[in-house]
Amino acid sequence: MGQHSLPGNPPVPLQMRTSARARRITLRISSLDGTVTLTRPRGVSERAALDFARDKEAWLRGHLANQEDAVSVGLGVRLPIEGLARRVEAGQGRRVRLDGDRVLVPGPEERVAARLLGFLKTHARSRLAEASDRYSARLGRGYARLTLRDTRSRWGSCTADGGLMYSWRLILAPPEVLEYVAAHEVAHLQEMNHSAAFWALVTQLYGPYQAQRRWLHREGAALHRIRFT
Incomplete structure (x- = not known):
C-alpha cells in the first residue's frame, strides 16, 4: 500500500492500494480513524488514480470536515453499552461492573481502556x-x-x-x-x-x-x- 497525498492546507494523506478484484477507482474514508484509501484496479496507473482523487477533492474534504472526532475511552468519558450511555468511573475490586448509567473499572487509570x-x-x-x-x-x-x-x-x-x-x-x-x-x-x-x-x-x-x-x-x-x- 503506497503513501500519497493531495496538496493543500492541510494536505490530505492517501493510502493507495491495488486490487485485482476492483473494476473501477474508488475512494473510501474510514469512519474509525478518517484514513482515506484510494483503490485502483490492476492495470490502472497511479497517475490516473491520483487524477481521480483530485477530481473528488472537494467531496473528500467536505466529508473529512464533517466527520465527528474520535472518542478516546478513559475515566469520565461517556460511551454506549447495550445502547445506554454510561460514564466510565473508577471501580473497586477486581472486576468491571455495569451500575446503571455508570461502568466501574478497577485498576490504574492507564489500564482503564484495555480492561474495559x-x-x-x-x-x-x-x-x-x-x-x-x-x-x-x-x-x-x-x-x-x-x-x-x-x-x-x-x-x-x-x-x-x-x-x-x-x-x-x-x-x-x-x-x-x-x-x-x-x-x-x-x-x-x-x-x-x-x-x-x-x-x-x-x-x-x-x-x-x-x-x-x-x-x-x-x-x-x-x-x-x-x-x-
Whole structure:
C-alpha cells in the first residue's frame, strides 16, 4: 500500500492500494480513524488514480470536515453499552461492573481502556452466543463456530461451512439491534443470499427488523469512532 497525498492546507494523506478484484477507482474514508484509501484496479496507473482523487477533492474534504472526532475511552468519558450511555468511573475490586448509567473499572487509570475493552468483548461474546443459540434452535440448524472481530465493513457474516462472525462493537448498540444481527446471520445458515426468501426467514426468526436495520445505517459509524487505544 503506497503513501500519497493531495496538496493543500492541510494536505490530505492517501493510502493507495491495488486490487485485482476492483473494476473501477474508488475512494473510501474510514469512519474509525478518517484514513482515506484510494483503490485502483490492476492495470490502472497511479497517475490516473491520483487524477481521480483530485477530481473528488472537494467531496473528500467536505466529508473529512464533517466527520465527528474520535472518542478516546478513559475515566469520565461517556460511551454506549447495550445502547445506554454510561460514564466510565473508577471501580473497586477486581472486576468491571455495569451500575446503571455508570461502568466501574478497577485498576490504574492507564489500564482503564484495555480492561474495559476486554470486558466488552467478553460481554459481547456471551450475548451473541446466547442469541445465536436461540435463533439457530428456532431454525433447526446448528452453527460451526462463533468468532468476534472488529470489522469496519460489516456487522456480521456467515461462512458456507456454518461459521458465524460478529463485530464485538454490537455490544455498544441497543440489545434489539444485536438481536437483529444475530437473527440475520443465523438465517444465512439456510439462505446464503439476500433474496425475498432470506428476508422472510429473518422476519420469521426475529420479527419486523426495519427499525434495527435503519439504526445501524444511521448510528453504526459512531460506534467505530470509539477508540480503546
